[in-house]
Amino acid sequence: MTLRVLAPGPLATVQDQGRPGHAHLGVPRAGALDRPAAELANRLVGNPDDAAVVEATFGGLQVRIDRAGWCALTGAHAPAALDGRALPHAQAFWAPAGARLGLAAPPDGVRTYLALAGGIAVETVLGSRSTDVLAGVGPAPLRPGDVLPLGAPVTGPRPLDVALPPASGPLRLWPGPRADWCVDPLARLCAQGYRVGEASNRVGLRLEGPAVAWRRTGELASEGVVLGSVQVPPDGQPVIFLADHPTTGGYPVVAVLHADDVARCAQLRPGAEVGFTPAR
Incomplete structure (x- = not known):
């Protein structure tokens, strides 16, 4: 019931909706930078919106999924493959136990979100599983060999959800x-x-x-x-x-x-x- 990091790419972190309400302690909010994309990934696999996901910066993420389950990729559209098979974007897909997932660099955008059914279940710090790169709160940025526990799935994948087109303009x-x-x-x-x-x-x-x-x-x-x-x-x-x-x-x-x-x-x-x- 784990996710094993084979390569993190330029930067990969665990993120949920952050830890608001602690600014008086000098602790920033943190959380997924593209929150709508992270929430969409969670909805697609049947997670609550605040489940923890992996935020991959400029692709390069490679992981092994040790438990069969539903997964989804949202945010920057990085070309992705599961055991060599091309993966859809902003759709739930089934990953068998032991499957290897890899992301290439996205041609546009910066951050891609990987959600797995049950969410990333690392320990919480001040009520959140988010990595804060400035304050050093929460789990460290992912490194090769890291093993991330997964939570129990809540429901099955959503039959339909829509990724809104990127907003434009000033x-x-x-x-x-x-x-x-x-x-x-x-x-x-x-x-x-x-x-x-x-x-x-x-x-x-x-x-x-x-x-x-x-x-x-x-x-x-x-x-x-x-x-x-x-x-x-x-x-x-x-x-x-x-x-x-x-x-x-x-x-x-x-x-x-x-x-x-x-x-x-x-x-x-x-x-x-x-x-x-x-x-x-």
Whole structure:
């Protein structure tokens, strides 16, 4: 009743819906970056939405499934095979005991989610099985030879579910609490295009483009920040905080991403173009 990791690819972690409610302890939320994709994978195999899945970054994941059961792949459409047989995307499929599953690199997107009936049943930490790469809370990123326990299946696979097409268009922004620290930040962000930087990760989407100039000088006292905060460091290059973001920050938060657009950041690759528009 286990899943054995043969190769994790660039980065593979266990993720569920995270551990909200612990920011006062300095613990970020964590959880699946593309939450709708993780929830869809769980529904397809009959799991509750909050069951733990494997989040694979840029493919490369190879595992052996030691218990026969239903599985599903969602998120970035990475070419996948089970014992050499091509697998469907966003559909439940049956894996016999001992089967080997492998993911190639996705041609588009970043993160692919693997759900297995019963969910990944590693121990919980503060109520969640999620890996937090910044705080080091939860299970460590997966390594070759790791053995992950599986929970008991709850129900059979869903006969039908639909993967919504990826949303397009600019990301929506609400004004932030420290907009007065910069020169017309919301207008400038929405009027200019940015690219996703190479240093982006589960902590934040680092953008490159026209700088958002500071209006004030000096230091801002460290204060709480939320998921989707758009922070502007002194170099003027915006950072969108994602699931593993720190709970406090000392640079001005000039905007906050619309909650429904945060998951889109999970699939933006380095070099991708990003635009913004005011939320309404």
